[in-house]
Amino acid sequence: MFRWIWSTSVWLVFACDHPVEHMAAARPIRDSVQQYPTVLPQPLIDYLTVHLPQWRLVGKSDYSKTWWSFYDSSSNPCWARTDINDDRLADYACLLKKDSLVQLVICLGTSSHSFVHYNITFLQAYDTKEPRLLHGVAVAPPARIDVAVPRLQSLILRSNGFALLELEQRSCLYYSQNDRLQTFNMK
């Protein structure tokens, strides 16, 4: 009897011939690889409310008809998300408006689940009566970027950056280098 149980046990051990120890542990789908979210995350909304009161995120309805003649209506030029400083935390570029003003703000994620922000630039005056916004933001992935005008210059963008769009043109890139936010003018 003992011999039979012993042989069955040995057979079962060899039947399990898949090297389970080599298999990657099952993990949930990470936030960073989900579909691009449609609204800003609440921690960033809270941060902006505290640090930039009276400013609010521009909406698609703020854009001129000319803008939407260049871009599909499903695209989102109001804000962009990626990691620009390789700390594996999401960073955001947001267009904010207050009265007739529009400004670009870049918010870098911090390990304490908060942000630090940089007021980058003010854009054209905003007409509150008629939508006429002509600027958007987008992610600029790593690439070598050559510009001929206004002067010949090149940038090797090793990590992601943010691009400020002026209609179909990228007018400026914002990226991180040596822990500092850098600007690369393209127009």
Add this chain to the structure above:
Amino acid sequence: MKRNIRRYLLLITIFIRLAHCTTHEAGTQVRDIDGHVYNTITIGNKVWMAENLRVTRYRNGEPIPLIEDSSAWSTSTAGAYCHYNNDTNNLALYGRLYNWYAINDSRSIAPEGWHIPTDEEIADLVSFLETNPASAQKLKVKGLGGYRFCNGGSYHTIDFNGYWWSGTRSYELYDWSSRLFTGFADVQRNRYESNYGLSVRCIKD
């Protein structure tokens, strides 16, 4: 009594064996020469690895060197692999990063019956994803593993960008887009880009 126990044990054995076969779903996994097991997914009419390659030996058993040193990585002209940030904690989710010499080696980095996707297969994938963009998510599920820069050996964009080798160039997916892009690294255009460290997904022959 003894006979009943024997019958009972036989039934248990058969049940366990059947359960074992069912849970492992023969044909939905592939194993490399090191014994790493990969789940697979079907996109269009192709069967892909659902996770990045982790193999450390060519198909004939010869080792692929690990290069951590930045300078050595940039100047290598032979196949090599590394871990993102030289941190093996990234291995399970993101796999290993390989230079193009490892991809182009006749000893083959892909498991038996599998191959590195050709440029034509990537072009077909791009076409397929244009009408089935949700399928791109299948390639993102196990994490976007970033890349190692060819000149200087620095590591970038993990969790947000994924780069993989095809026959002579790269194809890439970004966290912020459902589109598949190509040509970040292109060794036909720029030979020095052979020293990019990118992930690998194999396709079934």
